[in-house]
Amino acid sequence: MTNKHPLIYVSIAAALATLPATVLAQAASAxxxxxxxxxxxxxxxxxxxxxxxxxxxxxxxxxxxxxxxxxxxxxxxxxxxxxxxxxxxxxxxxxxxxxxxxxxxxxxxxxxxxxxxxxxxxxxxxxxxxxxxxxxxxxxxxxxxxxxxxxxxxxxxxxxxxxxxxxxxxxxxxxxxxxxxxxxxxxxxxxxxxxxxxxxxxxxxFRPQPMHVPPQVAQYDAAKHNFKAKQTPASSAAVGTKPALQFNSSLRGFVPNDMNVIYNTTALYSSGLTGTGITIAVVEDQDMDVSDWPNFVSQFSLGGYGGTFNQFQPQLTPSTSNCTDPGGASPGGESIETVLDAEWSTAMAPGAHIWVATCSDSDTSNFFGGVFMAADNLINGTARPNVISASYGFGEGFTDTASKTAIDLMWAQADAEGISVFVSTGDSGSNPSFNGSIINGYGIDANSFATSPNDTGVGGTDTADILDGTTSKYFSSTPNSLYGTALSYVPELTWNTACGNTLAAKSMGFATALQFCKKSLKSDPFGFNVTSESGSGGPSSVDAKPAWQRQVLGAAKDQSRDLPDVSLFGGSYGGVSWVILCTGAYPCTPNFTSPVELVAGTSLSSPMFAGVQALLDQGLSNGGLSAYQGNAAPTLYALAQKQFRSSLAACNSDNGTKGTSACVFHTITSGGNSTNCLQVAAFDQVTPDCYFYATIPNLFDFYGPALVGLTSTSTSTYNNTTAAFAAQPGWNFANGLGTVNANNLLAAWKKFVHLP
Structure with a gap:
C-alpha cells in the first residue's frame, strides 16, 4: 500500500492559512x-x-x-x-x-x-x-x-x-x-x-490508456557509454510496436541533465529558478513505490534543490468516498506511468513539490476512471496545485458526450482557478486510440482529454542526430558528472517509428516515405513491422477552435480545436533513444552498475512541460505576479505569433544551436506523424483517412488478407500535402508550435505581462 504521509493535510492547511491577503482579495473580486x-x-x-x-x-x-x-x-x-x-x-x-x-x-x-x-x-x-x-x-x-x-x-x-x-x-x-x-x-x-x-x-x-511505450530493461556498458537491452517486457513485443527499421541493440538513455541542456532549463537553475514553492500534481490510477523518487533524485544529484514528494488520495469536503488507494506501490506492481510522471516532472523542476494524486479505477464506473477522480477532486478541493499533468488518452470517437463534457468542464474550472493543465496528445499518430497497436477501422481523431480549449496539449519529438549522422556534433562521447552527454540544443523531428517518417526514408536513400514503405514490406511480407507508434495530433470533432489558436502562422483553416499545442522529446525512430527511470524493480545505482528501465512516449513530454511551467511560475511570482498562470496555451500562442512573424526561418529546429539561441520556440519542419493504418478483411471494417499502398496476403501470418497504408487526408493521393500529418513551418498537426528554450520563454513571458 502507499505511504500515506498523514502530515500532508496539515501542511496544506497551513499553506492556505499563509496565503497573501491580496491573493484572497483577488479571488473575491474576480x-x-x-x-x-x-x-x-x-x-x-x-x-x-x-x-x-x-x-x-x-x-x-x-x-x-x-x-x-x-x-x-x-x-x-x-x-x-x-x-x-x-x-x-x-x-x-x-x-x-x-x-x-x-x-x-x-x-x-x-x-x-x-x-x-x-x-x-x-x-x-x-x-x-x-x-x-x-x-x-x-x-x-x-x-x-x-x-x-x-x-x-x-x-x-x-x-x-x-x-x-x-x-x-x-x-x-x-x-x-x-x-x-x-x-x-x-x-x-x-x-x-x-x-x-x-x-x-x-x-x-472504455477507459483511457497511459501514453508511453512499454519499457525496456537495459544494462549500462561503461566501456561504450551506452545501454544494452537485457529484457523487453512481453507487451512491448506486441504487434504494432516495432519500428520499420530496427537499429542495433545499443540504446541511449537520456538523463535529466540531457533534457535540461537541450531545452535550456540550466540557465534558469543558474538564476535560482528550480520550481521552488510551486506544486505539480500528476494524476494517476495506480500507485508507485515511494522509494523510487528519492532514488531518482539521489542518482541524478537533484536533492540540493529542495523538491518534495507526496503520494496520496485527494478527497472532497465533505467526502464522497470516490477516491481510495488503488494500490500498486510494491516494486512488482507499481505503475510505470506514475513513476515516469513523478520523476520526469522533477527532472525539469527539481525544486518543485510533486503531488502524486491517485484514485482507484474500481471506485467508479466513470469513463475517465481514477485519473478523472484524482484531477477533479484536486480542482474542487481546498488545496490546489499550480500545475497538473495528465498523461492518459483516448480518441473522441471512444468518448461519450457526457464524459467529454465532464473532461472539458474540469479543465475549464482548473483554468479559471489559475491551474495550468498539460495533457499528452497520444502515441499513435493521427488517432491516439491505438497506442501499442495499429490504426484500423477508424480515421483521424484527437485525444478527448486534450482537446479542451482550457488545457495545453503536448506532443512528442525525436532528436534528429541519429538519422542525420550528427551525434558527435551535439553529444559528448563521454558522460559528465551528472551522466549527461548533450552539449546543446539538438535539431528535432516529429517522433515517428513508422515507415511514414520522411527523415528516416531520406536517410535510407529513398526519395519519399511511400517508396520506403513499399520497400520495407518486401522484406516483411506478413507486416510484423507495420506500426502506428508516433506522437499524436489532429483536429477535434467536438471543441471549436479558440481565438488564440486562429491567428498564429500555420494554423489549420478549420473550425476545430487542434492538437498539439507544443511538444518536447517523446521517443525515437528505431528505438534508439529513451529516458531512464529509477523503479522499485530496477533501482538506479551509482554508475548504473545494475539494470535500469528505459521508457518513452508523450507521457514523458507532458510532465516535462509541466516542470518547465513550474519554473515559469516561480520566475513570474518572483516578479510580483501570481504563482498560478492558468492555461499556458493562450500566452504560448501569443508569443509564437510574434516570433513566427519575425524569425520563422532562423528558429527552424533544423538549424540546431546555430541561429536558434535567441528563439523561444524551435519550429519542427522535419518528419511528421503519418503512420501505418490497416483495413483487415476479417474484421469487416472500413478504415477511412488511409492511403493504401499494398496488400498483405496474410496479416501477421494469422488474420488473412489486409490492406496496408499510411494515414492521409486523401485516399487517392499521398504526398506531403495529404499526409496526416506533415511537419511544416509555423504551427502544424505534428508538433504544434514546436519545442521551447525555457530561459527565453520566461524572458518573453515576462515581457508579455509587462514585468521587467
Missing part, C-alpha cells in the same frame, strides 16, 4: 461584478411518464456492435457522475472571465476563482440541483455528493436502477478482444429535468 443571477430552470413537476431522450449519450460505435451478454441488474455502478448543463448566460460569462484572466490589460488579469466561487457564478441553481437530487433518490440511487462547482452530482446504484430510471440497457461487448460494458442506447430523463442535464459519465468503461 466574480464580484458578474451578472450571472438567474431563476431556476426546472419549473415543472417531475413526471417519470414524460421523458426526453438525451442525444449522443451512448457511444456511436456500440450501435453496430453485437453484445455478448446483458449486464445483470444486480451489478453495482458506483460513483457515476450526472453532468449538469449550465445556461447560455453563465457559459458566456465564464468564457469572458477566462479570456480576461489571461489578458494583461484587463482589470481581471490573474484574478483566479475558488471552487465555491466557480459554482456560485457558473454552476447550476441550487433549486435545480435539489430537483435532480430528489429525483435520483426517488429512483433508488444513493447521492454521494454535489461537487463545489455545482456542475456534477456523484451518485451510485445498480445496472437495474440505471435501466429503470434512464431507459437504457447495460450490455457487455467484446471490442479488440477486450470485454467492456456500455449502455446500448441513448438515455432518457424526465422532460422536466432535460434542460439542466447533459448526461451521465460512467455508463461505459
Amino acid at each position: 466574480t464580484a461584478d458578474l451578472n450571472t443571477a438567474e431563476m431556476p430552470r426546472v419549473t415543472q413537476a417531475v413526471n417519470n411518464s414524460a421523458v426526453s431522450i438525451v442525444g449522443n449519450s451512448h457511444l456511436k460505435f456500440i450501435s453496430s456492435a453485437k453484445p455478448t451478454a446483458s449486464v445483470p441488474d444486480s451489478m453495482r455502478m458506483n460513483h457515476m457522475q450526472l453532468i449538469l448543463q449550465r445556461s447560455a448566460l453563465r457559459t458566456s460569462a465564464l468564457e469572458s472571465l477566462i479570456t480576461a484572466q489571461h489578458d494583461p490589460a484587463s482589470s481581471k488579469f490573474q484574478q483566479w476563482v475558488t471552487p465555491a466561487q466557480f459554482g456560485e457564478s457558473f454552476g447550476i441553481a441550487d433549486a435545480d440541483i435539489a430537483a435532480v437530487k430528489s429525483w435520483l433518490t426517488s429512483q433508488g440511487f444513493t447521492v454521494n455528493g454535489v461537487y463545489p462547482n455545482k456542475m456534477q452530482i456523484d451518485f451510485s446504484g445498480t445496472a437495474g436502477q440505471v435501466r429503470q430510471a434512464f431507459h437504457t440497457q447495460e450490455n457487455r461487448y467484446t471490442i479488440n478482444k477486450v470485454s467492456h460494458i456500455a449502455n446500448a442506447s441513448d438515455i432518457s430523463v424526465p422532460s422536466a429535468l432535460r434542460s439542466v442535464v447533459v448526461g451521465i459519465a460512467g455508463l461505459n468503461d
Whole structure:
C-alpha cells in the first residue's frame, strides 16, 4: 500500500492559512461584478411518464456492435457522475472571465476563482440541483455528493436502477478482444429535468490508456557509454510496436541533465529558478513505490534543490468516498506511468513539490476512471496545485458526450482557478486510440482529454542526430558528472517509428516515405513491422477552435480545436533513444552498475512541460505576479505569433544551436506523424483517412488478407500535402508550435505581462 504521509493535510492547511491577503482579495473580486443571477430552470413537476431522450449519450460505435451478454441488474455502478448543463448566460460569462484572466490589460488579469466561487457564478441553481437530487433518490440511487462547482452530482446504484430510471440497457461487448460494458442506447430523463442535464459519465468503461511505450530493461556498458537491452517486457513485443527499421541493440538513455541542456532549463537553475514553492500534481490510477523518487533524485544529484514528494488520495469536503488507494506501490506492481510522471516532472523542476494524486479505477464506473477522480477532486478541493499533468488518452470517437463534457468542464474550472493543465496528445499518430497497436477501422481523431480549449496539449519529438549522422556534433562521447552527454540544443523531428517518417526514408536513400514503405514490406511480407507508434495530433470533432489558436502562422483553416499545442522529446525512430527511470524493480545505482528501465512516449513530454511551467511560475511570482498562470496555451500562442512573424526561418529546429539561441520556440519542419493504418478483411471494417499502398496476403501470418497504408487526408493521393500529418513551418498537426528554450520563454513571458 502507499505511504500515506498523514502530515500532508496539515501542511496544506497551513499553506492556505499563509496565503497573501491580496491573493484572497483577488479571488473575491474576480466574480464580484458578474451578472450571472438567474431563476431556476426546472419549473415543472417531475413526471417519470414524460421523458426526453438525451442525444449522443451512448457511444456511436456500440450501435453496430453485437453484445455478448446483458449486464445483470444486480451489478453495482458506483460513483457515476450526472453532468449538469449550465445556461447560455453563465457559459458566456465564464468564457469572458477566462479570456480576461489571461489578458494583461484587463482589470481581471490573474484574478483566479475558488471552487465555491466557480459554482456560485457558473454552476447550476441550487433549486435545480435539489430537483435532480430528489429525483435520483426517488429512483433508488444513493447521492454521494454535489461537487463545489455545482456542475456534477456523484451518485451510485445498480445496472437495474440505471435501466429503470434512464431507459437504457447495460450490455457487455467484446471490442479488440477486450470485454467492456456500455449502455446500448441513448438515455432518457424526465422532460422536466432535460434542460439542466447533459448526461451521465460512467455508463461505459472504455477507459483511457497511459501514453508511453512499454519499457525496456537495459544494462549500462561503461566501456561504450551506452545501454544494452537485457529484457523487453512481453507487451512491448506486441504487434504494432516495432519500428520499420530496427537499429542495433545499443540504446541511449537520456538523463535529466540531457533534457535540461537541450531545452535550456540550466540557465534558469543558474538564476535560482528550480520550481521552488510551486506544486505539480500528476494524476494517476495506480500507485508507485515511494522509494523510487528519492532514488531518482539521489542518482541524478537533484536533492540540493529542495523538491518534495507526496503520494496520496485527494478527497472532497465533505467526502464522497470516490477516491481510495488503488494500490500498486510494491516494486512488482507499481505503475510505470506514475513513476515516469513523478520523476520526469522533477527532472525539469527539481525544486518543485510533486503531488502524486491517485484514485482507484474500481471506485467508479466513470469513463475517465481514477485519473478523472484524482484531477477533479484536486480542482474542487481546498488545496490546489499550480500545475497538473495528465498523461492518459483516448480518441473522441471512444468518448461519450457526457464524459467529454465532464473532461472539458474540469479543465475549464482548473483554468479559471489559475491551474495550468498539460495533457499528452497520444502515441499513435493521427488517432491516439491505438497506442501499442495499429490504426484500423477508424480515421483521424484527437485525444478527448486534450482537446479542451482550457488545457495545453503536448506532443512528442525525436532528436534528429541519429538519422542525420550528427551525434558527435551535439553529444559528448563521454558522460559528465551528472551522466549527461548533450552539449546543446539538438535539431528535432516529429517522433515517428513508422515507415511514414520522411527523415528516416531520406536517410535510407529513398526519395519519399511511400517508396520506403513499399520497400520495407518486401522484406516483411506478413507486416510484423507495420506500426502506428508516433506522437499524436489532429483536429477535434467536438471543441471549436479558440481565438488564440486562429491567428498564429500555420494554423489549420478549420473550425476545430487542434492538437498539439507544443511538444518536447517523446521517443525515437528505431528505438534508439529513451529516458531512464529509477523503479522499485530496477533501482538506479551509482554508475548504473545494475539494470535500469528505459521508457518513452508523450507521457514523458507532458510532465516535462509541466516542470518547465513550474519554473515559469516561480520566475513570474518572483516578479510580483501570481504563482498560478492558468492555461499556458493562450500566452504560448501569443508569443509564437510574434516570433513566427519575425524569425520563422532562423528558429527552424533544423538549424540546431546555430541561429536558434535567441528563439523561444524551435519550429519542427522535419518528419511528421503519418503512420501505418490497416483495413483487415476479417474484421469487416472500413478504415477511412488511409492511403493504401499494398496488400498483405496474410496479416501477421494469422488474420488473412489486409490492406496496408499510411494515414492521409486523401485516399487517392499521398504526398506531403495529404499526409496526416506533415511537419511544416509555423504551427502544424505534428508538433504544434514546436519545442521551447525555457530561459527565453520566461524572458518573453515576462515581457508579455509587462514585468521587467
